[in-house]
Amino acid sequence: MQQMPFSRRNFIQKLGATALVIPSLTTLSGLQGCGSKSSESSAESASSTTTNSGSERKLGIALVGLGKYSEGELAPALEKTTFCRLAGIVTGTPDKAETWKKKYDIPDKNVYNYKTFDKIADNPDIDIVYVVLPNSMHAEYVIRAAQAGKHVICEKPMALTSDECQKMIDACKKANKKLSVGYRLHFEPHNQEMMRLGQKEVFGKVNKIIAQNAQKQENDTPWRLGGGVGGGGPLRDVGIYCLQGAIYTKGQVPIAVTAKYHPITDPKKFAKVEEGVDFQLHFADGTVAECRTSYNDQYNKLRAEAAKGWFELDPAYQYDGLKGQTSQGKMNIENVPQQARQMDAFAECVLNDKPTTVPGEMGMRDVQLIEAIFQAAKTGTKVSTKAVQQILDPVASR
Template identity: 55%
Template sequence: MKRRHFLSNTAKSTGGIMVASSLTTLGLLSGPSGRAGEKRGLGVALVGLGGYATGQLAPALERTENCYLAGIVTGTPSKADSWVDQYHISSKNVYNYDNFDEISNNDEIDIVYVVLPNSMHAEFVIRAAQAGKHVICEKPMATKYEDCQRMIDACRKAEKKLSIGYRLHFEPHNLEAMRLGQRQVFGKVLESDAGFAFPLRDKSRWRLDKEMAGGGPLMDVGIYAIQSTIYTLGQLPIALQATDTTVDRAFYGAVEGTLDVKFDFPTGVNAKMRTSYEESSNYLKVQAQEGSWELAPAYSYGGLKGRTHLGAINFPAVNQQALQMDDFATCILKDKQSTVRGEMGQRDMFIIDKIYESAAAGKPVSLKGIPNILHLV
């Protein structure tokens, strides 16, 4: 499905219409903190009402403390009607892709969360900033590095904050992986292995359209493996070598089916990752001088499990998206920089571009010039 078809198919029918104490404080270890539509802090408008917005973000906004679901942007009238009813959204806070810019006149909406296909992220982030709204952009930030810079520049010009939907920076098992690696709890890290994959064999899915997705599994779930490798080590890679190991090339066509990547880090750690639409995997494994740890599953919305060589890593279940959105709302209210700000999404797009470059050339590439941004614990 091309971008123009996505907009056409939706708009056509409208006629243009640390952990435990912090979690307890945010109220995410118990039941929902309030009903959707109940005003709690800053108002959020979701742009795009697909599976992630429907299944994860909207329910999470019923559990936030510092923000709430105030509006929606969709090109499907039936979706708009059902969301208005279910989440008690004011009809004046419902927009479509044509009249989206009118959101600038709505004081009830403070944050716009862009949850559209990858190729549309840049356009709507820029339009949201120009409309005077703070922005969360779902990952990957864009399909091109240059677009990331345009998005950052637009938000800076508008004096609005930009955050990327990196939910795992607020998830306790992943935070523990950061702590163990960055603080060298078991000594220097020697090896790191990350993988995230799931079978995708439906040609009608936009994720298999190069124009819409920008690539294959690397742009979808592989980005989690890139993230975990970096935030566990607390350092940036200096070079990489990628290999396209797709099995069914005839089916996946213009996008990769499977990719393997080896990273070079300044400390000499042996770091690798694998992502695929041809198999299933969900893990982070780390070996240090005096011990080891792993998360499996590592990147899911819930049910994460971990262990070190000494035993299980036990943390309570949290709503990752609620923590993520509450943190961004807090950053706005306190005028602080987001941990997962736009520059981090730009950094990952820089790495992704280099991975594709290396896979195409069949040789290592340097990461000189990589944006210098890390989440250090």
């Protein structure tokens, strides 16, 4: 994700810090929709050759932000999709625009910068806008995309605050456009199996969850360390996978959280973001998820311990190479192109006018929980999350 020009950076920095108060919201639960079914996996659904309506039209996707994730994952994934294609790009770097135009045969009329972005409203080639910008810029560009009449995918975390999330949801509803969050692991078979085993209590009631995700973060993307446009930090960036994994394995939203920041070992590097944080998700039935995230370590695991056995993924959240096993043996599940499945599932939702299973409301739920975790770490107290949206991850059966 590239850095914006100096003037834009200064503007974005004025957006403010994350709020620590969780607003009371309307309760939602058990949302079912396109891309996930109780009787077949969303990955299988997304790989079908026709939509329910029989349409074979490929929807055009414009990537907003041509950083590492767009370059290394999303653009290559779009070459593997069935229902969508790379149709346009938005970048503030002219040289990068030229490279992408040649590599992916993108016409000049489908290339935008951040000043001309709103003209995308007049382009029928583009049906979906995928916002892949630094976290602090998500809200602005999701809202502008909706106002331009485009369906939207927003990378995680959805925004910096739950208030921003609500504005994004409202903008898409007002424009009658669909909004999805880039939760690729909902379309990944190993993680779908964790959903099934946990939510269906295949090994009995889940009593404990261990969710860990960390990486050694260097300054190659300064915003992740709070530089430039800001809005980074390991909890929002990689810890959100632990949050998601615990919830979709348990099939419940926690009623409270506790948390503690890791000691700072490099004051210069971690001057603007936390180095790491341990946090616990407390569920209504007494189950506790022990979660851990860091920008100065390496681990990648999701484990559930149940009354009659255990099941885990290690690694659990990577783009490829996921491995799973249970107390009865290896899972033996094939790795799939996660981002292709994710984008195809959303394209099917648009083509068939069905709700996505990873909607903005789910993204807001997670931002609310992140706000609560920050509050718990700051105050050293147990923070209630009963006011958080109760939208749940649907069971995926293989």
